[in-house]
Amino acid sequence: MPLFLLEGGRGESTCGTSGRWECEQNACLIEPDIIQAVNRGNYGWRATNYSELYGMTLNEGIRYRLGTQRPSRTVMNMNEIQTDNLPPYFNSAEKWPGKIHEPLDQGNCAASWAFSTAAVASDRISIQSMGHMTPRLSPQNLISCDTRNQGGCAGGRIDGAWWYLRRRGVVTEDCYPYQPPQQTPAEVGRCMMQSRSVGRGKRQATQRCPNTQNYHNDIYQSTPPYRLSSNEKEIMKEIMDNGPVQAIMEVHEDFFVYKTGIYKHTDASFTKPPQYRKHGTHSVRITGWGEERNVDGTSRKYWIAANSWGKNWGENGYFRIARGENECEIETFVIGVWGRISMEDMHNHHHHHHRRHI
Structure with missing residues (x-):
């Protein structure tokens, strides 16, 4: 799908299509x-270079x-x-x-x-139910149904998403698949x-799954989320x-073109005009941490985080980013949550499970 249709013909997205001069006004992604x-x-x-991002302007990348x-x-x-003996490397x-x-x-x-909300909730419910339930929760359910002060594909707030997950609950991705x-x-x-x-x-x-092949329209809910301090040890x-x-x-x-390594925002575009330096707010899931030794004996500490730009981007869909220095404000606002799981849920799901394999 050619991305330059998105701009309604104002010709913003001529990145990569007809020479470099087109991008003088609009920095390319x-x-x-x-x-x-x-x-x-x-x-x-x-x-x-990512072919799926090629041809988009930086404005479009930040917008979409x-x-x-x-x-x-x-x-x-x-x-x-308001911590101790933490290992140098940990991966959930x-x-x-x-x-x-x-x-x-x-x-x-x-x-x-x-x-990011659906992903964190999916992991947490799987961990807390000790694997009795390993749902991959549906982002589409949130995008289409959590519409109170939320903008769907035009951006939204995580506190609204957690409110919805707690009060209304969501089904699995398989039941309500994502439609870009x-x-x-x-x-x-x-x-x-x-x-x-x-x-x-x-x-x-109260409804069947939009995916008519799936009959498991169980609703998953969470407890209210809690905020962690920005202290790396506590996170x-x-x-x-x-x-x-x-x-x-x-x-x-520069984050859009990240491929591998420990990301830090660079000064690669400081010499360029201001339209080349832009940023926007994003949310991701941090799954672990580690550190890498430099040749001179010092070490670089990093977080391991999952993005939502597919598995072709970055390190198989993940990225590493500098840890302990609030790089790109990643330690400023960090959230944890509990799934709402009862023993009865675990028991019922266990039975579901057996029925499916008969």
């Missing part, structure tokens, strides 16, 4: 000289590929919870095999607010899943004890 500058410099990470709004002041003032996928979900691809839909927008990134599709209360705060779907302890966390970060122009 893929700037070969930025890629070269990163790869020549000693930044600790490597850049690459991110999609988390900064939390309101009241939410930013949520209390932080190794501690909880089969319970950490692969990165999805949000496409040109600015809904990282829904993707075809033309206008604003279209989100009407909500095809409602739930009703069945007492004790629990809810039940590490939380991940190690309870599973992946959600973080908000500022995405700059």
Whole structure:
């Protein structure tokens, strides 16, 4: 699908189609000289060209590929919870095999607010139910149904997403699959899943799965989310004890071309005019950490995080980013959550499980 249709014919997206001069007014998302500058410099990470991002302007990348709004002041003032013998390396996928979900691809839909929330909730429910339930929760359910003060594919807030997950609940990705927008990134599709209360705060779907092949329209809910302090040790302890966390970060122009290594925002485009230096707010899932030794004996500490730009981007859909220095504000607003799981749920799901294999 040619991305330059998205701009309604104003010709913004001529990146890569008809020579470089078109981009004088509009910086492109893929700037070969930025890629070269990163790869020549000693930044600790490597850049690459992504065919699925080629041809988009930087404005479009920020508009269509991110999609988390900064939390309101009241939410930013949520209390932080007030650590020891943490290992130098930790990866959730190794501690909880089969319970950490692969990165999805949000496409040109600015809904990282829904993707990161669904991913963290999926991992946490799988871990807390000790693998009795390993749902991959549906971002589309949030995008289409959580419409109160949310913008769907035009961006939204994670506090609204967690409110919805707690009050209404969502079904699995398999039940309500993701449909990336075809033309206008604003279209989100009407909500095809409602739930009703069945007492004790629990809810039940009142509709069949939009995917007619699937009959498992179980509703999954969470408890209210809690905010961690920006102290890297506390974030590490939380991940190690309870599973992946959600973080908000500022995405700059050079992050789009990240391929491998420990990302830090570079000065690769400082010599360029201001339209080449832009950023937007995004949300991601942090799943672990580590450190890499430099030749001179010093070490570089990093977070391991899952993005939602597909598995072709970065390190198989993941990226590493400098840890302990609030790189791109990734440690500023970090969230954990508990799934709402009862022994009865675990028992019922166990039976589901057996029925399916007969």
